Amino acid sequence: SQTIHQWPATLVQPVGSPLSLECTVEGTSNPNLYWYRQAAGRGLQLLFYSVGIGQISSEVPQNLSASRPQDRQFILSSKKLLLSDSGFYLCAYSQGYNSPLHFGNGTRLTVT
Amino acid sequence: EDKVVQSPLSLVVHEGDTVTLNCSYEVTNFRSLLWYKQEKKAPTFLFMLTSSGIEKKSGRLSSILDKKELSSILNITATQTGDSAIYLCAVVRDDKIIFGKGTRLHILP
Incomplete structure (x- = not known):
């Protein structure tokens, strides 16, 4: 069966620190992969999506970047976090x- | 620009009431429309709609797509307190999936 793992579940980081969130999918090959961010209690904002290794489409110009080094691995990164990067980050896949x-279960990021 | 609009943004009803949530969209290359329920953490999948006029049903929940009107509705009958959640609508266009802002539903006992 297919599963998606996302970690960590919660993260508190100071402003200016780097970020790396990882997401892996099991039980399927060549999935489409997505990163979303959700502000408190609201809809999901599409940040990045990928249809294959090394192929990243960015939806919102911002302080974040994404990479897909392997077929079932999707990484969200930042070199220097801003207060406005706080939020609930969700990784997702589709066929x-x-x-x-x-x-995935999401990562709640608080930038202090 | 692609757009998915949900209404109302929030709704408070009493247990036992029936509710109708709306989703309208403007996207190019529409493929399908998805409904999700979100409580504390990740959204859980409810329905996927691709054809106009065909109702999808699961227990007290049902949904239908109208491609002519570029919209969909999600109905919940005989609501229960466990239905309290954010309901999200998303539209699939090619490989991109765009969400609306969601409807926050609160059911009073």
């Missing part, structure tokens, strides 16, 4: 536009 999106 294409005819299949639903499946989410």
